[in-house]
Amino acid sequence: MRTEITSLGEFGLIEHLTQNNEIKNASTILSVGDDAAVIDHFGRQTVITTDLLIEGIHFDMMYTPLKHLGYKSVIANISDVYAMNATPTQIVVSIAISNKFSVEALDEFYDGIYAACDKYGVDLVGGDTTTSQRGFVISITAIGEVAPDKYVKRSGAQTNDLICVSGDLGGAFLGLTILEREKKIFEETGAQPDLENQAYIVGRLLKPEARKDVVDYFAAHDIVPTSMIDISDGLSSELLHICKQSEMGCVIYEDKLPINEESKQFAYKLELDPTACALSGGEDYELLFTVPVTDHEKIAANNGFSIIGYITEAADGKQIITRGGNKHELVAQGWNHIK
Amino acid sequence: MRTEITSLGEFGLIEHLTQNNEIKNASTILSVGDDAAVIDHFGRQTVITTDLLIEGIHFDMMYTPLKHLGYKSVIANISDVYAMNATPTQIVVSIAISNKFSVEALDEFYDGIYAACDKYGVDLVGGDTTTSQRGFVISITAIGEVAPDKYVKRSGAQTNDLICVSGDLGGAFLGLTILEREKKIFEETGAQPDLENQAYIVGRLLKPEARKDVVDYFAAHDIVPTSMIDISDGLSSELLHICKQSEMGCVIYEDKLPINEESKQFAYKLELDPTACALSGGEDYELLFTVPVTDHEKIAANNGFSIIGYITEAADGKQIITRGGNKHELVAQGWNHIK
DSSP: OBBBBTTTTHHHHHHHHTTTTOOTTTEEESSSSSSSSOOTTSEEEEEEEEEEEETTTTTOTTTTOHHHHHHHHHHHHHHHHHHHHOOOEEEEEEEEEEOOBBHHHHHHHHHHHHHHHHHTTTTTEEEEEEESSSOOEEEHHHHHHSSSTOOOOOSSTTOOOOOEEESSSSSHHHHHEEEEHHHHHHHHHHHOOOOOOOHHHHHHSSSOOOOHHHHHHHHHTTOOOSSSEESSSHHHHHHHHHHHTTTTTEEEEESOOOOHHHHHHHHTTTOHHHHHHHHHHOOOOEEEEEEEEHHHHHTTTTTEEEEEEEEEEEEOOOEETTTTTEEOOOOOOHHHHHH | OOOOOOHHHHHHHHHHHHHOOOOOTTTTEEOOSSSSSSOOOTTTTTEEEEEEEEEEEEEOOOTHHHHHHHHHHHHHHHHHHHHOEEEEEEEEEEEEOOOOOOOHHHHHHHHHHHHHHHHHHHHEEEEEEEOOOOOOOEEEHHHHHSTOOOOOSOOOOTTTTTEEEEEEEHHHHHHHHHHHHHHHHHHHHOOOOOOOHHHHHHHHHHSOOOOOOHHHHHHHTTTOSEEEESSOOOOHHHHHHHHHHTEEEEEGGGGOOOOOOHHHHHHHHTTOOHHHHHHHHHOOOOOEEOOOGHHHHHHHHHHTEEEEEEEEGGGGGGGOOOOSEEEEEEEOOOHHHHH
């Protein structure tokens, strides 16, 4: 079935897309349907972050199911809220769509939005729906809350702090690589994608999660990281942000980088260096954080964390020590370099 | 001079654009430069609203100076905050730009953003900067604050409430009409635009203001409107929103609609009906609000307000009474209809 968007009109479309929207947070006083939403964060501080996603730049509709796209758009945003040691509470979602979209296609996209909202306890409280001449545009702003002055910036890392990451790295980049490869084969030969045994890395790209559990673990174990950032552009780039804003240096160890076994095997198959994928591959949405050495035991007790190095004086530079024991300067090369 | 955006890189560009960004609100605890901004609204409620603006749909770069575009993008957003009877305090600004933009062009755009922030006491606290394959995309989210439960919804209008508007209507639509006409003439003949004597209506389109003074007047005179909305899509459309969400009807009078003399003269020149322009022309960013009749004196004391009718029971319908005394049903026709 295909329902034309024009059959609903702008306001009808908004009503349609928000008809099953349920409020989960007591702080949500007024939601969709007015000039603005109203939020009550008495006694808590408000965190705000925003992301703009453009078709052809941030996602490829050819291999991104709309439901996954909606889900991931929310995850990318609330991941930034967790990276502040805060809890996301509300989002506003704006989209620009061309006429080629049907109401059913938009429903799929919003199914993904609502699924992420449900999973993370976030309320959708507003947005804007408009036309684009070409391409799908998604803009999401997330609001979160944090106990007064418990938010964690990028700039608080201190000498000797442990550098830690959650989960594993490079998977999303390898997922992207396989999907791009299969897309090219399909365009050239019409052959259907061969994604066998690649479920993990494809899932890392198409259906990432935000690390709410990490922030919960910090709260439960009285850990307040000295600095934190989410890994959306690649570990090197994010760690250099922390070093720059903290005015510090760092040492990390190649053999401590957490890389999933499936990611590693697939990297070898493509003759890519798994370390390069972990350092420069983006979109893993893991958390990179620093803690004082006195928190070592609490961090080591969590299997999901890896301690990959430590913070140094700025004058000592930013270094990675390879498996062979060589020192290299850490540089942010970005995705294109690996390819 | 033309500086390529690629010469700065993404993070360099953000630093460049935000280097002179000053904090105006005590509630702004952490601004640009981290995963998210932090805001402290203890004891006040937070209002949030967002707008997505797409080149070719919402603005035409051919006759919109970039500084004006930046200014207006902020105005369109904070106008929604005022429409909640709230005060805007922070914005986040995301943009997607193609390579054809120079750093100087972006500086002009941000000059407009900062000019609006200065005028309205708003802090720019974050955003996202990305690439587009084609066209300029602007997404702004505004945060505001309001004393607990003093926000004004669209849904509170009561029978016999006075229907009021600030300023005058239809000017922005007529400004758009003249610019579209001159663009067409330029494309066909190369003739330079003839905008003589049209400064008022062109200004209404290109450099609108948000009605902070109206919200200030309400506070100073103990007025709390029963409903309020900003006029971005045209008076008819907005009044129908209030009627629908309040479950009420309305009567307005053609001869009470506030229309500027220059707008009127230009409408006649183009053989357009000034009333249609006032009812269906958008982007005036005036406020439409309802108050109990007991507030009549306070409203009448302000020359900048017009009382254009009153709220009725839903069963009485939504009506406009013409100069000739005829009753018509009020319909939302939108801009295209007038043309």
